[in-house]
Amino acid sequence: MTEKILDVKDLKLYYKTLKGYVKAIDGINFDIKRGEILGIAGESGCGKSTLGNGLILLKKPLNYISGQANLNGKNIMNLKNKEMNTLRFKDISIIPQFAMDAFSPTKKIKTFISDIVSQHNINPDEKFFDKVRERLDMVNLNHSVLNNYSIELSGGMKQRLVMVISTLLDPELLICDEVTSALDVSSQRFVANMIGDFRDKKIIGSAIFITHDLSILYQIADRIMVMYAGHIAEIADSDTIVKNPKHPYTKALISSLPKNDVQYKDEQLSGIDGTPPNLLNIGEGCRFRFRCKYATDICAKQTPVQEEISSGHTLACWNYKKAGSDKNV
């Protein structure tokens, strides 16, 4: 049995607003094993980024409600900020969505790196910077970037630099939040590959790769978790999710993606009608039921529970069997 780096149990994270709670993460269960890349996919507003950010940095107006997120057996949701600070960067780290302005404009990159590693009692001496240079080589960046200000670097360079900096202390778990979304297709492939490389070289223990783009996830993730409106729809290894999805939402999502051998004039793909529900003060029930053609009474009354239908394949749907027999989604 491989050990679990992260084990999330019935986690609830809500945004507090004047009009009530926005239930962005509402009772989700999943785990990540050492050496694994878990992809999290879903549409905008499904809670995937909230989850990624919430795990490392819980900030107002996002509030922790209940449940656990155990990092190496320790529930990090209850930690005081000071204790959590010792875990950040070393045990859990993040490549944020906003790599383009992740740097203060008035500090040189080298100063920035020295400052943040010093916070973790690491002496930023030349030996340490030799390691930094090694990593820069890995992502094909010139060593001179260390003496630059961020404004002197291009977007692609900054993206790679953030990748290097976030993984400098060899974190157990790396959260990659939409790292490829703002990039050109060619850079996408490079960056995505790099995350896999870092894992293979044991620079990072494991990774959560968050994106709205399932096709990228299929390229690099070992397992894929599909989220819908603050709930988990389905978790399985990436081949199963793509080739044999069970949840009606996953099925519809996969079939709406363009494939390299389908042209409109020959065959028409179809999307999903409707829009995701508003998560403000939302009640019980399956949140996909409004757009699901298999929805029945129970879907409106009770939130479907996550169940493991076969080893490593979990989903939350009352009617997946009915949906499963339907080839024609």
Place this chain on the structure above:
Amino acid sequence: MGKYLRKKLIIYLITFFFAVTLDWAIPRFMPGDPISMLLARFNGLENSSDIVRSTFTKSFGLDQPLITQYFGFWKSLFTGDLGISIYLYPKKVSEIISQALIYDILLLLPAILLSWIVGNKLGARSGVNKKVDNIMMPFFYVLTSSPYFWFAVLLVFFFGVKLQIFPVNGAYSNIMIPGFNIQFILDFLYHWVLPFLSLFMVMLGGWAIGMRNMIIYEMGSNYSKYMESLGSSEKLIRKYAFRNAILPQVTGLALQLGTIVAGAFTTEIVFSYPGIGYILLKALLNQDYFLIQGCFLFIVICVLVANFLVDIVYMLIDPRVRFSFSGEV
């Protein structure tokens, strides 16, 4: 970076040119014929006819075409000839101004610099701490809302009249003869406290509010969030935020100079402090137009030079300007 300074310098030269032209044009084209008023005022003075004639031929050259008058004005400007004062007849305007200048510098320079430094420190404290903010902010607002001279009056009333611990009149005691000796310096400082304090306090409010708003903005920026996610202490993040928040405050210093000068004038009037403001008041009361014009030019030159100095400082602290990534002037 040379380009930045060159651009600024051009603006200042044009501004100077514009100001001089204005200074030349206003008495000539204003309704109410100020020049004949001027002539009338000189008639009362003894032995004045010769001086009046020569001064007017030089500065106004009323019998010559306008364009010649204009160039004559520039010429006399460069020879430092700003005319003769009526109120302090027959002193030269340039002489009066240069005598007042020393008092202005000794009063204004420390007040501006210290209020800027202290205001920024306090504002930063206020911006990062909600509790401090709630107590301090109203205080800052009242300070920045009060007219300079009113605040000076308050100080005079409490420290001068009620408590009688500070003198409220002049830059030194009547019995003193200005000179570079301990006695005079102590006396000078004794008189200096209240005017300094009133300028210092009112300016402080404005700087504190500006810094508070900027630091809140910087603390919410993406680079702050990234540093937080990497486990940096609040202290380090504040340091980074402060470093960036100070930039607009430097620009603000340049933009505020005009207002500060106006405030300083009224303060000097309250204390009968022999700076330019006090001179200007006397000039206005005595309709001493040469002196008014001289003061105007002098203020413009001082503010332009100060602006240019601020620009140089700004260039040194903002890498964006240094690498000319920002075309903003």
Place this chain on the structure above:
Amino acid sequence: MSETIMKIDHLQKDFSIGLMSKKKVHAVNDVSFDIKKGEIISLIGESGSGKTTIGKLILRLLRPSDGHIYYNDKDITTDYKNKRDYYKKVQGIFQDPFASFNPLFKIDRIFDMIFKNFIESDKNKKEKINDALKCVGMNPEFILRKYPHQLSGGQLQRLLIARALIMDVDVLVADELISMLDASTRIDVLNLLASICKEKGMAVLFVTHDLSLGYYISDTTLIMHRGNLVEKGKTSLIYNNPVHPYTQMLLKSIPDIGKRWDKNEKFLPEDINKKIDDFYKNSDIKKGFIEVEDDHKVLFSL
């Protein structure tokens, strides 16, 4: 054979950096292509390739530095004043649906504007709008009194398609219209666009960075790189037989669902510039923009 309605002829757009400096960037460099009636053309490129600039030039939101755009044989770059007749027939949809609507006005404003400026009579206005909305699968009762922030991105883009439908346009420039939409809704918006195209004979210039969607929707594909048109032709020819190294690299970097990238292949995006240089150097015999097969042209030298 279907007729050409728009001809882009040696189009050039330079931007100078900074107001006073003489440095210039060729955002669009000597680009020519035709748009035929009812055809879907995808204009593909990465950021900075000039694809959006071409869209803006066609929509006359920018003036070209050189070259011409002919619409029905009329040169619209010289006849710059008369915009009204042109906009009646040539329209656009932009990338960000939320930014495409003035947030302070209700949805019906976009229809009011076109009726006021382009359509002579208000007769059947309501009917026309309702028909168009139904055609894009929306409920007129529900939608028209809403504010933009109350609708989803997909709904807003459909509204803009409905707008083009009412005007019965000849050419629609769709600049990244689906890039901000979620996967589950974007394919429907694309299908809608394609079906209208076939039905009404409207031509669409589909500007995108997404090669898979470009393949799905278009008849003709244009590939842009740094302001240059490097390859153009029938979509299936370009995707199956890419000649220009840039096109080859783009196709290699598509994340294809169902087929994984080759992990052993070294992939460095910055190598491409050298590869392109070598390609231009080594193609001694072929110069310029040359046909390699029927309906497939490639840029062999700058």
Place this chain on the structure above:
Amino acid sequence: MSFIDKLKKNDNLYFALRNKKVIIGAVIFLALLITALIGPIIAPYDYEEFAGAPYANPSFQHLMGTSIFGRDVFSQVLYGLRSTFVVGFVGGTLGTVIGLIIGFFAGYRSGSMLDEILMMMTNILLVIPTIALLIILSAYLPYRGVITQSMIIGFTSWPWVARAVRSQTLSLRNKEFVNLSRISGASTFKIIKDDIAYNMFSYVFMVYILQFAGAILTSVSLDFIGLGPTKGISLGLIMQDAVNWNAIQLGMWWWAILPGVVLTVLVTSLYFINTGLDEVFNPTLREM
């Protein structure tokens, strides 16, 4: 739908009414405005009238005491407050409007010759110390009323508005709804009005508040230097008079200080509204 629910629909109004700074500021401002409007009705004396014994401390008869000439300071303040509001309204409005127009055109035609010229003008006026300009303008004007003073202030205070509005216009102009209006055949005027001006309303409103406060502060400085209205009364003139007649040295704090208290409270209330509105319009500053 209840009133509260309706309010919740309009986010900005809802947050504005929940913001303490806005409420406190608005209440003070309105109270002072009403006082100024009905000033002549409630004023016990005329501002130039001999109202009672000179040197009188504040009392029920003379709420703010009397001046050295036996004038009722409270009545003077009531009348003076009116001039202060006039200066705020006229000077603030003028400064905002000129800045708006110049900022709009420079921003909308950014990069053009027009923009270059307008911005050059703005930058020049921005570095010329306004007070010096005001002094020389006022000094040569033989007669100055409150309106003249307000206009001079308005004509010299617009540059920073123009700069701020220009950058706002620039960012709005690049929004896609402006492009959509352009290809919908809308006129430039309509685009500036509907797509740019309307969307800047909240911003311009805040700018206006600052201009209002700025005009008031500038006018009292001018009054105090002796460049105030040659006829009439203002808060600045009362204080100038007080200081000239050595009110402080004579212990007549009510004469020199109380008018300033009213003025400072008024300006503070404006700054409070401004900061509060900033928190309202800027969601990241909203308190949860």
